[in-house]
Amino acid sequence: MKKIIITKANGQKAEFDPNKVVTTCIRAGADPAIAKQIARQVHSRVRYGMTTKEIYKIVLRFLSENATPAIKQRYRLKESIMKLGPAGFSFEYYIGQILRHYGYKVLSVGAKIQGRCVIHEVDLSLESSDEKIWLAECKYHNFPGRYTGLKESLYTHARFLDLADKFDGEMLVCNTKVSPEAITYATCIGQKLLSWRFPPQMGLEKMIEEKKLYPVTILGPNKRELELLSKSNMMIAKDLLDIDIYEFAQKTRLPIKRLVAMQRLTNQIIS
Template identity: 35%
Template sequence: MKPKTLQIVKSSGEKVLFSQTKLRKSLARSGADKNTIDEIINKLNDELYQGISTKEIYNRAFALLKKEKTIYASKYKLKKAIYELGPTGFPFEKFIAALLQYSGYKVETGKIMQGKCVSHEIDVVAKKNEQYIVAECKFHSDKSSTCNVKVPLYIHSRFKDITENKQHKDILPNQGWVVTNTRFTKDAITYGNCVGLYLLSWDYPKKNSLKDRIDRLGLYPITVSTLLTKREKEFLLSRDIVLARQLEQDDFYLDHLGISEMRKRRILLEIKTLCKK
């Protein structure tokens, strides 16, 4: 069967036509060259079958990339690595705070802010120049989950309550953000844009989405590593090491894990290569 007539099954259960163009683009984002991508696609085309899941395609492409070069595999697994920041969502908040901090913002997490009516715990507060952002992070461990219109409705009401408290001694926040690791529904985007909320998701806004920002800044989550074990990643996350770049600076944590010098050098080389913009 020709790939262009092939139906594949997404994590949501939805059936869609297989797109070689989309697969090629996702492989290109890993940094793999054209010859490597062509070789992988040719191998995958021989293994595709009617009703194959996107997860199976991903796993096979990941294995082929890892065999070619681990750095390609690390970048290719970015979306999965974001899900590995779960299940509580707290490391995701720390990750978003770190993204903003490395972008020049002064950040705080878990800050209590008094509104006109009630107090609110804000996931991430960020300030830079005239920007004063209050951001709510919505983490989903289920890949089929989306942020529907109820989320920006709720966040907007909290943002309004905070900005209507005229007794704030410092400057009032001027931007409300909603950040998610999955996707927004069409109504959520329409409402968010209508009331002036800034929405940031895995693939929105176009050319400045979460994945775009990570690639552009070289700020990959520690979970993107293909050399660290799950237990090692969990240990690092528990020590607030959410960015690969942070481990490059605080590599003594690898000594705490009892990692050998040889393996430590391999891990740090992977991270150093990964964090190049």
């Protein structure tokens, strides 16, 4: 295949790698043969200087033609997380829901806590299974290409130092990638990082995929539906499977037919 230089979301230039398309499609649930076919189709349409956003749309188009709706929606995981904020959802609350499924107990969300010097609004206070208390700072970005960097890591550590008598550990959580400098610093001071693709073996996306904790935005609800779901604190898609559909329809004013369709898609996504 010919080499083509594309433009990443952060403006940097890079060589287009069709293997990444194969990997991400397979992770979304596509058959390897279909994933390779899509990669070839995408590669034939990529042009010099094309942005990753444009390529992403091409991949989605071919997924629509060659795969199930559930696979296409799973492929949109990162995009779905970035839709949480504009939809009125709390990223901290969503992270708390994820960590709860991994043995953490959420003690507070957005609580104001007096430190040695000043009062801090702590995104998340958590208790791990070994009874350690954690301060978690959550950094949310609603556009791709934005790294969470050294500044955010330093900020989290400074807050932890002022609250050191109340917490045993610190954590920085974000929905984008973290910079190499942030990883180096966090490793040095013992700060736990959780982000997109980091730690490599269990980054945020893998934690979500492993326990099927997809955000409700992955179902593709419209603006009105998102507002109604937000008011009901319905953040995890599979939680829709546990509701009394008639009672929930009456509470949210969402049509029963639409809720049934969302439940059906949820079942397909988590299967």
